[in-house]
Amino acid sequence: MIFEVRSTKEGISMSHRQALRARQENAVVSGVATKAIFVDKALNAELWDVDGRRFIDFAAGIAVTNTGHRHPYVMNAVAKQAELFTHTCFHVAPYESYIKLAERLNRIVDTGEENRTMLVTTGAEAVENAIKIARAHTKRSAVVAFTGAFHGRTMMGMALTGKVAPYKKGFGPFPAEIFHVPFPAAFSGVDVEATLLALDNLLASDVEPDRVAAFIIEPVQGEGGFNAAPAELLQGLRERADKHGIVLIADEIQAGMARTGTMLAVEHSGVRPDLVTLAKGLAGGFPLSAVVGKARIMNSAHPGGLGGTYAGNPISVAAANAVLDVIENEKLCARAAWIGEKVGASLDVIAARQGMERIGDVRVSGAMIAFELVEDKDGKIAAPQLTSQIVAEAEQRGLIILSCGIRYNVIRLLPPLTIEEPVLDEALHILETSIEAAFSKIASAMAEPR
Template identity: 70%
Template sequence: MTASADLYSRQKAAVAAGVGTRAIFAKNAQNAELWDVDGKRFIDFAAGIAVNNTGHRHPAVMRAVADQAQQFTHTCFHVAPYEGYVRLAERLNRIAPTGHDNRTMLVTTGAEAVENAVKIARAYTKRPGVIAFSGAFHGRTMLGMALTGKVMPYKRNFGPFPAEIYHAPFPTPFLGVSTEEAIASLERLFAADIDPERIAAFIVEPVQGEGGFNISPNEFLVRLREIADRHGIVLIADEVQAGMARTGKMFGFEHSGVKPDLVTMAKGLAGGFPLSAVTGKSEIMNAAHAGGLGGTYAGNPLSVAAANAVLDVIGDEQLCERATEIGRRITDRLTSLASRQGMERIGDVRGLGAMVAFELVEDRQTKTAAPAITNRIVAEAEARGLILLSCGTRLNVIRLLPPLTIEWDILSEGLDILEASVEAAFSASLSPVAA
C-alpha cells in the first residue's frame, strides 16, 4: 500500500465525509511545486485556491513569521494590541481603492470578512437588505451561503438561510446575459421584491471565483455604483479571490475605475496564513459601536507578520506586472489550443491577469455544459503531475491560478501538461469505450 493510499484510508475513517478533498497528500512544497507523501512531484496551478500568490513558503514570508514567533504568537488584539496589526491596517488603508480616508479591521477567513462587511453596512445605513448576484461565492457560513449564488456543493440541505438576502443576475456574455439585462433585472427586483431604500449593500466580485471566472464588465460596475449612489447603498467589493495582485492590479475593481465603499480581502493577503480584512471609507467603517467587531483570533500576530511581508514582496518583485504577463502567456496558449481542429469543446477562454479559465461545452452552438469532460481533464492533469481546479455554476470551467512567483520554465511545463491532458481527455471521450 502506498503512503497516499494509507492516508486516504485513515482519512475516510477519521474525517467527516462532507469535507471534500483530492487524493494528493502533501509532504512539502516550494514556490509552484508540491511533492506528495510518495515523492510524486506536482506543478501547482491552484495555489491553495489563490492563497499562495507569493508561492509556497516564500523566504520573506517565512522569515517574517519565524521572527514573530520568537516574540509572541497570540495575545488577542482586544486584550493586548500590537504594532504589526496597526501597521498592516495603515498599509491597507493606503492601497484600498475607495478614493477616501479608510479604516481597517482584521479577522481570519474570507467568510468572516464578508459577514463583517455586511454588519458594518447595516450599522451605517440602518437597513437590513443585501443584494448579491447569481454565480457569486461569499463563504460557507450561514450568511455566506445565503449570499452565495451557487447551490452545489455549497447550499444543498443547509437551509433555511438568513432573511433579507436577494440575488440579481450577473452579466455573463458567454451565456447571453448582458449588462443591460442584468441592470434591468435589478430594477425589476426593486419593483417586485425589495424597496431600494431598504437595501444596505450590494456585494459583488470583480471576477467571480466559484462562479466560473466571469469578469464583471466595467459598465456593469459603473452602473452599479450609480444605483448605489442614487439610493444610499453601500457597494462592497469582494476581493477575496481576485485581490492581492492576482488580476494584474492590487484589486480587481481597479480595472474598472469604479471605487467601492468597502473591500473584503483574504486568500492571497497572508501568503498561506489565515487572515482576512475589511477596509473601507472611515465614515462607514466607524459606524459600528466599540466592541461590535473583532474576534478572539482576529488579526493573529503570525498571519499579520506574513501579510506585511506579502505586501513587501508584491512591490519588490512587481507581482502585479508579473500577473499580467502570466495571464498573457496562459491565455495565448489556451486560445491557440482552442483554435485547433478537434478542440471545439473549449467554448470560451477568459480571464483577467493571472486569473484565467476555460469553459467546456458539448458544442459551441448550444453551449451545453460538459462537466464530465471537465472532470476528465482535471483527472488527466493530476495523473500527469499538474494540479487544476474546476468551478462554475454548471461545473464545467477549469480555472488556472498559478503562484505569481512561478518560474517561467515551470509555467511552460505546466501548460504543456495541461495541453496534453486536454488532448487525452478529448480523445478518450470520443472512443467507443468512453461513449
C-alpha cells in the same frame, strides 16, 4: 521515496497516500471533500506528496499562495514574529504590526475617502463583518448579491452565495432579505443591460431601495467560473448605490492581492467601492482576512461589535506585511499580467485547433485564467464530464488544476505569481497533453456501442 504500508490482513501493500486516504475516511467527516494528494512539502509553484510524487501547483491553495509556497521573505518574517509572541488577542494587548498593516491596506484600497481597516481570520468572516458594517451604517437589512457568486460557508455566506450545490444544498433556511440578480456572462448570453434591468425590477417589485443595505459583488467571480464583471455593470451599481444610499461592497477575496494584474480587480473598472473584503492571498498561506473601507462607514459599528479572539493573529499579520513587500519588490502585478498573456495565448492556440471546438471560451483576468467546456459550439450544453476528465488527466501527469462554474464545466488556473518560467512552460505542456488525452478518451467512450 515511496512509502508503503502493508496490510497484514489482506497481504497487499498500499502507498502512503492510500493509507492516509483510508485513515481520512475513518477520521474526517465526509462533507469535507478533498483530492487524494497528501502533501509532504511544497516550494514556490511545486508540491511533493507523501509518496514522492512531484506536482506543479496551478491551484495555489485556491489563490492563497500568490507569492508561492514558503516564500523565503515571508517565512523569515513569520520566524521573527514567532520568537516574540504568537497570540495576545488584539482586544487584550494590541500590537504595532496590526496597525501597520491596517495603515498599508488603507492606502492600497481606493474608495476616494479616508479609510479604516479591521482584520479577521477567514474570507467568510470578512464578508459577515462587511454586511454587519453596512447594516450598522444604513440601519437597513436587505442585501443584493449575484447568481454564481461565492461568499463563504457560514449562514450569511451561504445565503449570499449564488450556487446551490455543493454549498447551500440541505443547509437552509438561510437569513432573510437576501436577493440575487443575474451576473453578466457574455458566453452564456447574459449582458450588462439584462443584469441592470433585473436589478431595477428587483428594486421596484421585491424590495424597496431604502431597505437595501448593500450590493455585494465579486469583480471577477471565483466559483462562478472566472467571469469578470464588466466596467459598465460596476458603474451601474455605483450609480444606484449613490442614488439610494446603498453600500457597495467589492468581494476581492479570490481576485485581490495582485492576482488580476492590479492589487484589486475592481481597479480595472475605475469604480471606487465603499468596502472591500480581502483574504486568501493576503498573508501568503497564513489565515488572515480584512475589511477595508470608508472611515465614515467602517466606524458605524459600536466599540466591541467587531473583532474576534484570533482576529488579526500576529503570525498572520507578520506574513501579510511581508507579502505586501514581496508584491511591490517583485512587481507581481505586472508578472500576473504577463502570466495571463502567456497562458491565455497558449489556450487560444489549443482552442483554435481542429477538434478542440468544445473549448467554448477562454477567459483571462491576469493570472486568474479559465476555459469553459461545452458539448456544442453555441455553448448551450455544458460538458462537466469532459471537465472532470481534464482535471484527472492533469493530476495523473503532475499538474494540479481545479474546476468551477455553476454548470461544473470550467477549468480554472491559478498559478503562483512567482512561478519560474521553465516551470510555467512545463505546466502548459502538461495541460495541453491532458486536454488532448481527455478529448480522446471522451470521444472513444462516446463512439463505443451501447
